[in-house]
Amino acid sequence: xxxxxxxxxxxxxxxxxxxxxxxxxxxxxxxxxxxxxxxxxxxxxxxxxxxxxxxxxxxxxxxxxxxxxxxxxxxxxxxxxxxxxxxxxxxxxxxxxxxxxxxxxxxxxxxxxxxxxxxxxxxxxxxxxxxxxxxxxxxxxxxxxxxxxxxxxxxxxxxxxxxxxxxxxxxxxxxxxxxxxxxxxxxxxxxxxxxxxxxxxxxxxxxxxxxxxxxxxxxxxxxxxxxxxxxxxxxxxxxxxxxxxxxxxxxxxxxxxxxxxxxxxxxxxxxxxxxxxxxxxxxxxxxxxxxxxxxxxxxxxxxxxxxxxxxxxxxxxxxxxxxxxxxxxxxxxxxxxxxxxxxxxxxxxxxxxxxxxxxxxxxxxxxxxxxxxxxxxxxxxxxxxxxxxxxxxxxxxxxxxxxxxxxxxxxxxxxxxxxxxxxxxxxxxxxxxxxxxxxxxxxxxxxxxxxxxxxxxxxxxxxxxxxxxxxxxxxxxxxxxxxxxxxxxxxxxxxxxxxxxxxxxxxxxxxxxxxxxxxxxxxxxxxxxxxxxxxxxxxx
Amino acid sequence: xxxxxxxxxxxxxxxxxxxxxxxxxxxxxxxxxxxxxxxxxxxxxxxxxxxxxxxxxxxxxxxxxxxxxxxxxxxxxxxxxxxxxxxxxxxxxxxxxxxxxxxxxxxxxxxxxxxxxxxxxxxxxxxxxxxxxxxxxxxxxxxxxxxxxxxxxxxxxxxxxxxxxxxxxxxxxxxxxxxxxxxxxxxxxxxxxxxxxxxxxxxxxxxxxxxxxxxxxxxxxxxxxxxxxxxxxxxxxxxxxxxxxxxxxxxxxxxxxxxxxxxxxxxxxxxxxxxxxxxxxxxxxxxxxxxxxxxxxxxxxxxxxxxxx
Numbered sequence: 001x002x003x004x005x006x007x008x009x010x011x012x013x014x015x016x017x018x019x020x021x022x023x024x025x026x027x028x029x030x031x032x033x034x035x036x037x038x039x040x041x042x043x044x045x046x047x048x049x050x051x052x053x054x055x056x057x058x059x060x061x062x063x064x065x066x067x068x069x070x071x072x073x074x075x076x077x078x079x080x081x082x083x084x085x086x087x088x089x090x091x092x093x094x095x096x097x098x099x100x101x102x103x104x105x106x107x108x109x110x111x112x113x114x115x116x117x118x119x120x121x122x123x124x125x126x127x128x129x130x131x132x133x134x135x136x137x138x139x140x141x142x143x144x145x146x147x148x149x150x151x152x153x154x155x156x157x158x159x160x161x162x163x164x165x166x167x168x169x170x171x172x173x174x175x176x177x178x179x180x181x182x183x184x185x186x187x188x189x190x191x192x193x194x195x196x197x198x199x200x201x202x203x204x205x206x207x208x209x210x211x212x213x214x215x216x217x218x219x220x221x222x223x224x225x226x227x228x229x230x231x232x233x234x235x236x237x238x239x240x241x242x243x244x245x246x247x248x249x250x251x252x253x254x255x256x257x258x259x260x261x262x263x264x265x266x267x268x269x270x271x272x273x274x275x276x277x278x279x280x281x282x283x284x285x286x287x288x289x290x291x292x293x294x295x296x297x298x299x300x301x302x303x304x305x306x307x308x309x310x311x312x313x314x315x316x317x318x319x320x321x322x323x324x325x326x327x328x329x330x331x332x333x334x335x336x337x338x339x340x341x342x343x344x345x346x347x348x349x350x351x352x353x354x355x356x357x358x359x360x361x362x363x364x365x366x367x368x369x370x371x372x373x374x375x376x377x378x379x380x381x382x383x384x385x386x387x388x389x390x391x392x393x394x395x396x397x398x399x400x401x402x403x404x405x406x407x408x409x410x411x412x413x414x415x416x417x418x419x420x421x422x423x424x425x426x427x428x429x430x431x432x433x434x435x436x437x438x439x440x441x442x443x444x445x446x447x448x449x450x451x452x453x454x455x456x457x458x459x460x461x462x463x464x465x466x467x468x469x470x471x472x473x474x475x476x477x478x479x480x481x482x483x484x485x486x487x488x489x490x491x492x493x494x495x496x497x498x499x500x501x502x503x504x505x506x507x508x509x510x511x512x513x514x515x516x517x518x519x520x521x522x523x524x525x526x527x528x529x530x531x532x533x534x535x536x537x538x539x540x
Numbered sequence: 541x542x543x544x545x546x547x548x549x550x551x552x553x554x555x556x557x558x559x560x561x562x563x564x565x566x567x568x569x570x571x572x573x574x575x576x577x578x579x580x581x582x583x584x585x586x587x588x589x590x591x592x593x594x595x596x597x598x599x600x601x602x603x604x605x606x607x608x609x610x611x612x613x614x615x616x617x618x619x620x621x622x623x624x625x626x627x628x629x630x631x632x633x634x635x636x637x638x639x640x641x642x643x644x645x646x647x648x649x650x651x652x653x654x655x656x657x658x659x660x661x662x663x664x665x666x667x668x669x670x671x672x673x674x675x676x677x678x679x680x681x682x683x684x685x686x687x688x689x690x691x692x693x694x695x696x697x698x699x700x701x702x703x704x705x706x707x708x709x710x711x712x713x714x715x716x717x718x719x720x721x722x723x724x725x726x727x728x729x730x731x732x733x734x735x736x737x738x739x740x741x742x743x744x745x746x747x748x749x750x751x752x753x754x755x756x757x758x759x760x761x762x763x764x765x766x767x768x769x770x771x772x773x774x775x776x777x778x779x780x781x782x783x784x785x786x787x788x789x790x791x792x793x794x795x796x797x798x799x800x801x802x803x804x805x806x807x808x809x810x811x812x813x814x815x816x817x818x819x820x821x822x823x824x825x826x827x828x829x830x831x832x833x834x835x836x837x838x839x840x841x842x843x844x845x846x847x848x849x
Binding site for chain 2: 537
């Protein structure tokens with residue numbers, strides 16, 4: 001029990017942050033429904049049609065909505081399905097943080113030295129995360145109930161509980177899988193391997209909605225079982241078997257992770273490639289990259305850059321391949337034809353591709369910026385920044401080099417994914433405007449810089465809280481663009497969102513004002529970060 | 541070399557870092573001469589690392605100032621660090637980088653690092669630089685930190701508990717390296733709570749407690765801060781001048797056992813000798829204190845009885 005309490009204590013900010021985010025997110029989505037849905041059946045049916053059209057474009061991310069003309073269907077689609085992805089990311093961070101982060105810090109060794117068995121330690125972490133999940137899922141349910149109350153309607157509490165339980169079960173399954181992957185792979189790649197596995201399982205399920213050859217394999221994905229549970233809308237369902245399968249995946253994967261943990265040495269992975277014995281070397285590396293600013297940072301994270309570029313390229317391939325299918329689905333909806341006729345026929349495909357691809361790309365570039373900020377914060381906490389500053393470099397130079405590395409990484413990934421998208425779409429017979437695709441892809445760089453600038457400021461001010469606060473900033477920025485119109489927020493408030501500022505550059509070209517605003521926001525972030533960095537105590 | 545004979549390598553004036561609730565460093569006035577090896581002694585939490593981090597410009601003083609070779613440690617931090625080799629108290633985490641990559645990375649940031657010198661130091665400590673940092677033992681991590689601190693032949697070495705984690709053989713190797721570096725003209729500021737370490741290498745010692753410098757002395761001078769253990773044997777039948785001894789200046793912890801008196805004497809013996817001048821003494825033994833005992837004496841005493849420099 002002490003181990004469980006200790007684990008909860010360690011992850012308390014995650015619990016608080018995700019619970020608050022879940023509550024706010026479902027509350028805002030629910031209240032937003034009443035802002036836009038109207039009161040007559042006709043108005044709500046119209047909203048349902050619009051949501052169906054939107055959902056058709058997002059079919060590679062979210063399952064098709066059920067009764068989006070109702071508050072339950074709308075919040076299930078826009079609220080709980082988004083939270084499922086968010087909670088999966090939380091599960092990933094929490095599981096790999098325990099297996100590799102705590103192990104590297106010596107926390108695991110200290111815990112085992114008290115006589116706690118390895119299985120018991122893993123069980124305590126799983127239990128602690130389940131408790132945290134229960135709290136955050138309940139917060140999501142409460143947000144929904146509060147939102148519905150604000151619309152003077154009511155919901156069946158049992159359906160809300162089923163929705164929360166589904167969230168919990170999916171996240172627990174993701175936690176178990178991430179735990180297992182982190183146990184069996186080497187420390188340096190544990191997070192990447194666990195993340196890649198979860199991402200692959202996610203896309204296995206989501207792409208199987210459009211690619212029939214994948215559907216025979218989707219039973220492997222926990223996200224498939226989550227899709228089967230859509231309890232909030234009228235006529236929705238709670239599949240108890242699917243729920244139990246999710247719990248089973250979580251338990252079996254966690255148990256397997258426990259067994260793997262028992263069989264491996266602390267600090268090592270379960271599976272290790274045999275290494276050749278080499279004579280000792282006493283000379284420093286002669287690689288010239290280490291001597292060149294920016295190049296040294298890129299070289300150090302070369303595997304990460306490669307993974308990002310390859311991952312984004314694969315996604316671009318899939319999105320290009322899916323565009324025709326998505327458009328064909330849209331064209332079969334008669335009520336959407338007037339809406340679609342706005343587009344010149346040749347622009348329909350670019351419009352859909354631009355919307356789907358760049359929406360996902362924005363989220364991933366924001367995530368890329370957040371992972372970089374997490375690294376900066378960790379460098380401060382683990383003493384690496386202090387070592388760097390023991391060399392004759394100024395704090396401003398450190399911040400500037402960090403930003404330059406991020407720009408370089410973002411540019412590489414944007415170019416690789418942009419080129420892949422162009423080639424893949426061309427192969428599909430979709431002709432994209434090369435100049436617009438180029439500028440749209442490169443717009444992802446200043447977009448990432450907005451988050452990096454904010455993150456640099458937060459990491460300079462309080463590195464321990466930086467990632468959480470930046471996550472909240474990204475979340476607020478996303479909400480701003482999603483709900484700004486619905487809640488009639490002032491234009492200047494909506495303009496603060498990087499998601500809004502990004503616009504639709506593939507269709508309409510780059511808006512100079514938005515680009516300037518993004519660069520201004522990034523510059524303010526970096527400038528104030530340098531000022532704060534100069535004044536603060538390193539490692540404090 | 542005497543401190544006053546060379547320009548100050550380190551000079552602090554009323555240097556204060558107040559963390560609140562009595563924690564931090566207070567009013568530190570310190571001067572370390574060029575080519576001097578200065579030992580900075582104190583128990584855990586006494587303010588050694590805070591002093592070092594202030595000198596390195598990692599943290600900002602609440603008040604006062606710190607200069608290295610006349611350069612302000614905050615305003616001219618970059619220039620200061622050109623001249624300094626730094627070994628932090630906690631070796632930072634470099635994860636999956638190999639030792640040679642860490643050296644190349646930080647050497648590349650600094651510039652002007654002699655590869656042959658790196659190789660010589662690594663060979664001397666038998667540190668295999670081809671292995672990943674994550675796989676290093678704590679001793680090997682400390683050896684890597686030593687390589688990083690010494691690799692560019694700095695004018696000043698600031699070392700925070702440098703032998704922590706090293707085995708005795710490597711400790712001796714480190715002391716030898718330190719002496720050679722001093723002989724080559726470098727200044728060393730070394731924090732430690734191991735007195736034998738400063739006995740090996742230091743010219744002068746500063747003792748810090750609860751964030752305040754309580755004494756700065758040459759190593760010999762420090763030994764002369766008398767905290768001698770004295771045992772006096774009186775002739776049978778002699779009236780032991782107990783009250784006179786107890787009242788003598790500098791005498792503490794007196795105990796009488798038959799015709800034997802034991803006590804400790806701080807400072808001069810004059811008052812004690814005066815107290816027993818009329819008694820018949822058959823034996824008097826004074827034990828020379830080790831540096832360890834001096835240290836313990838300083839830190840086991842109530843604060844009010846501490847000597848001030």
